[in-house]
Amino acid sequence: MKRFVRTWTARSSSSDSGTEHREDSPEAMIRAELEAFCESSANGASQGAEVVHLPKIVDAAESSPEAAKEAALRIRKYLADPAGTSNSAQYNAIMLMRILADNPGATFTRNFDAKFVSTIKSLLRTGRDLHVQGYIRQYLDILEQQHSWDENLKLLLAMWAKEKTKTSRGLNKSPPIPPRSYNMPASVSRPQRNALPSPEELAARIEEARNSAKLLTQFVQSTPPAELEGNDLVKEFLDRCQTGARLIQGFIHANNPPPDEDTLLTLIETNDEISVAISRQQRAMLKARKLAGSASPSSNVNSPSPMAASGANSPAPALSAPAPVPAAVAPAPPPPSTRPDPAVVELPNTVMTGGRLPGGTSRYEYNAEEFQVRNPFADDYETESQSTRPQDPHTDRVRFQPAEQGR
Incomplete structure (x- = not known):
C-alpha cells in the first residue's frame, strides 16, 4: 500500500512539473515561448519584445492538444504563487490565458479543471497586486457575459458567481459613511481629482x-x-x-x-x-x-458596368469606319438610282443670273455664267435700245448736212 501511494505521488508530481519533450515538439516550443513571454520584463527585455512570442504560442496550441494542455499548466503555475511571481509575469499569464481561450478555444479551455479553478480562486482572495486583481476580475466578467455557453467554463464561472456574491455582501456590510458636517468644506468630502x-x-x-x-x-x-x-x-x-x-x-x-x-x-x-x-x-x-x-459579387463579373451601358464614357464611332452589322439583321441595300452620292455637295442658292434646273440628278458641273453678278451701275435701257437698233455698216462715217453738200 505504501508503495502504491509513493508511486501515485510520484506520478502526480511528475505530471505537475511536466514531462520532458523533444526540443522540436510543440510542447517544448510552447513551454519555452510561454516562459519568454511571461518573464520578458524580469529578463530585462525591451518594452514590447514579448509580442514576438505570441504567434508561436498560438500556432503551437492550435497544432497540438498536448501543447494547449502544457500552456494551461504553465499559466496555472504562474498564478499559483503570487508571492514568488512578479506582477508583470502574472499579468502576462492572464493576458495569455485570455488569448488562448479565444484561439484555439475549446482545446485550451478543456484544461480548466478543479486545480485551475482553485488557483484562480486563491488569486482572487490572496492576490496582493490590485492591478492583477482588477485584470482577472474584468476577464471573468467577460467570460460570464460572452462565453457562458461553454461547457468547459462551468466550474470557473460557478466559482466566480460565488465570489461575486461574497464580495457584494461584504460591501453591503461596510460601515456607512458619516454625514458631512456643515462646517466642513465641500471639497474635503469629494474625491481628489488630478492626483x-x-x-x-x-x-x-x-x-x-x-x-x-x-x-x-x-x-x-x-x-x-x-x-x-x-x-x-x-x-x-x-x-x-x-x-x-x-x-x-x-x-x-x-x-x-x-x-x-x-x-x-x-x-x-x-x-x-x-x-x-x-x-x-x-x-x-x-x-x-x-x-x-471594392470587391464585387460574382454575378456582376460578366455584366457590363453602368457607365459602359449608358455610353457616357464611350467614344463616338468614326464616320469612315462604321461598326459592322450582322448579315442576318442587315437591311437590304437601296437601288443605285435612289441612293444619294456622298461625294455630291450642294451649294447654297445665291442670286445669280442663271440657275440650275431643279430636280436634276446629274453631277454638278461648273458654269462660269452662273456666277456672273449683275452690275448695279449698268444702263439697261441704253443697252436694250442699242441692241434693238439696226446696225448700219457705215455708222462710223461722218454725215454732212444738205447745205454743206451744195457748196
Whole structure:
C-alpha cells in the first residue's frame, strides 16, 4: 500500500512539473515561448519584445492538444504563487490565458479543471497586486457575459458567481459613511481629482498601457483584413488603449502633486505609443473597408458596368469606319438610282443670273455664267435700245448736212 501511494505521488508530481519533450515538439516550443513571454520584463527585455512570442504560442496550441494542455499548466503555475511571481509575469499569464481561450478555444479551455479553478480562486482572495486583481476580475466578467455557453467554463464561472456574491455582501456590510458636517468644506468630502497615484500603481498603469499598445499593433498586423472588423481581441485591446490614453492624459495634467520631469517624459512617451497604435488600427480598418467595398459579387463579373451601358464614357464611332452589322439583321441595300452620292455637295442658292434646273440628278458641273453678278451701275435701257437698233455698216462715217453738200 505504501508503495502504491509513493508511486501515485510520484506520478502526480511528475505530471505537475511536466514531462520532458523533444526540443522540436510543440510542447517544448510552447513551454519555452510561454516562459519568454511571461518573464520578458524580469529578463530585462525591451518594452514590447514579448509580442514576438505570441504567434508561436498560438500556432503551437492550435497544432497540438498536448501543447494547449502544457500552456494551461504553465499559466496555472504562474498564478499559483503570487508571492514568488512578479506582477508583470502574472499579468502576462492572464493576458495569455485570455488569448488562448479565444484561439484555439475549446482545446485550451478543456484544461480548466478543479486545480485551475482553485488557483484562480486563491488569486482572487490572496492576490496582493490590485492591478492583477482588477485584470482577472474584468476577464471573468467577460467570460460570464460572452462565453457562458461553454461547457468547459462551468466550474470557473460557478466559482466566480460565488465570489461575486461574497464580495457584494461584504460591501453591503461596510460601515456607512458619516454625514458631512456643515462646517466642513465641500471639497474635503469629494474625491481628489488630478492626483497622481502611488509610484507602484503608476508604474503598473504605464506598463499596462504600453503592453496594450504593443499587443494592439501586433494583432492588427497579424489579422487578415477580412477578419479585422469582427476580431474580439482587436476590439478588446482597442478599448484598453482608449481607456489607458484617458488615464495617462489625466496623469500628465495632474497637479496634486504634479509629476516630475522624468515621470512626465515617460507619460508623454507612453501616450504617444498609444496614439500610434490606435492610429494604425484605424488605418487598417479603413483599408479593410475599402477592400470589402471594392470587391464585387460574382454575378456582376460578366455584366457590363453602368457607365459602359449608358455610353457616357464611350467614344463616338468614326464616320469612315462604321461598326459592322450582322448579315442576318442587315437591311437590304437601296437601288443605285435612289441612293444619294456622298461625294455630291450642294451649294447654297445665291442670286445669280442663271440657275440650275431643279430636280436634276446629274453631277454638278461648273458654269462660269452662273456666277456672273449683275452690275448695279449698268444702263439697261441704253443697252436694250442699242441692241434693238439696226446696225448700219457705215455708222462710223461722218454725215454732212444738205447745205454743206451744195457748196
